[in-house]
Amino acid sequence: MNRFYQAALAAATVALLAIPFAAWSSEQDGVTDKEVASASGSPPVVLHSLMKDGELRDCLSCHEDGKYNAPPTPHPERKYCAQCHGQGEIKVDLDKK
Numbered sequence: 078m079n080r081f082y083q084a085a086l087a088a089a090t091v092a093l094l095a096i097p098f099a100a101w102s103s104e105q106d107g108v109t110d111k112e113v114a115s116a117s118g119s120p121p122v123v124l125h126s127l128m129k130d131g132e133l134r135d136c137l138s139c140h141e142d143g144k145y146n147a148p149p150t151p152h153p154e155r156k157y158c159a160q161c162h163g164q165g166e167i168k169v170d171l172d173k174k
Contacts, residue, residue, distance in 0.1 A: 122165025123158075129172065133159060 127134060136158040139147040150158075 120161040120163075123162050124165050124167065125169040125171045126167055127159055127164055134171075 137150070137153060137156070139145050140150045140158075141153045143149040155161075
């Protein structure tokens, strides 16, 4: 029984020591979410709010056919836009339209 407690204590110590190291290593790479989103080949970020009245907007209502000068999507069969397209800096306020 004593060996069980020693093994559990050793495992817990290793786990606790690994947490700060994991956080430190992810901060050291210097890559921000914005840089990842703007990387070559990444889907473009959305320049307006993705939400309206607490719910995800219906992207295809404007982007399926280019309504309100919205760029039409090359893949309207994909319905969950926010799965790939992230929120960028909000430059257009659609709630005022």
